[in-house]
Amino acid sequence: MRNSAENRGLFHDRLIAVLQTRGEKPAGFSRKSGLSQSGFHRIVHGGEPTLSTLVAISTAASASIEWLAAGTIRTSQDCRYEQTRLSEELSKNIEVTKSCEDDDKLCEFEKEHELLCDLMEGVSNLQAVLEEREKENDEQKGRGLSSVYGAIEQNLSQPALSDVGAPFRDATKHVADAWLMGRVIDGIQKTYKETGARLSPASVGELAARIHNEIVDLEGGEAAWQGALALALNRLRTELADAAIAGSDKSSASS
Numbered sequence: 001m002r003n004s005a006e007n008r009g010l011f012h013d014r015l016i017a018v019l020q021t022r023g024e025k026p027a028g029f030s031r032k033s034g035l036s037q038s039g040f041h042r043i044v045h046g047g048e049p050t051l052s053t054l055v056a057i058s059t060a061a062s063a064s065i066e067w068l069a070a071g072t073i074r075t076s077q078d079c080r081y082e083q084t085r086l087s088e089e090l091s092k093n094i095e096v097t098k099s100c101e102d103d104d105k106l107c108e109f110e111k112e113h114e115l116l117c118d119l120m121e122g123v124s125n126l127q128a129v130l131e132e133r134e135k136e137n138d139e140q141k142g143r144g145l146s147s148v149y150g151a152i153e154q155n156l157s158q159p160a161l162s163d164v165g166a167p168f169r170d171a172t173k174h175v176a177d178a179w180l181m182g183r184v185i186d187g188i189q190k191t192y193k194e195t196g197a198r199l200s201p202a203s204v205g206e207l208a209a210r211i212h213n214e215i216v217d218l219e220g221g222e223a224a225w226q227g228a229l230a231l232a233l234n235r236l237r238t239e240l241a242d243a244a245i246a247g248s249d250k251s252s253a254s255s
Helices: 004-022 026-033 037-044 051-061 065-070 076-099 103-157 163-169 178-195 201-215 221-254
Strands: none
Touching: 004 026, 004 037, 004 051, 004 065, 004 076, 026 037, 026 051, 051 065, 051 221, 065 076, 076 103, 178 201, 178 221, 201 221
């Protein structure tokens, strides 16, 4: 298991890979992510980010928080950044191998070289799979939008009978954004799939409308929306996990 110092080092390497892949300087990226230049400079040179800073970097880079924080690849964009990081590691390995005169260390460097090459190939293969999956998800999302919007419109047209309908009583105060709604729906479906929970199309519409309305009026456009959506989905994931644990405890108690 890696210690905290090693994790910070790897985060730093991933952040550098983001900048290199995008061809951006720290000053420009800090402006794009809404972070102060001094604060971002500190992080680039080894500082540890807060959660809010991590979300801002993730949003600006279109990289998953999981990859930035722990190296867990979630998207094809993560793969592109990881390939840059591995390429840098490979270059360093080649340089030290050339200058090494110790046979034992040379053998270690050669093994590391083989491992890095295997990792590069693995990430490349994973990228192809993720790109195909993302394409399919976009197509499915497009086909499913009409039914979900129908569920939303149905709820909007019904009189509110309880607090459950509260998000829809206020829905007319917000201007629906198709780009945001599509990502909210996609995020909800992925979150439920990851946790093994089930949700009907009508319930997807209800939940999507609530999360959409919480986010759509935020200033900052798509970048702010993505950050807020990541937090909302993380909150949903936690709620689903807690509900699963509670259900399991209840079943154990009754048996």
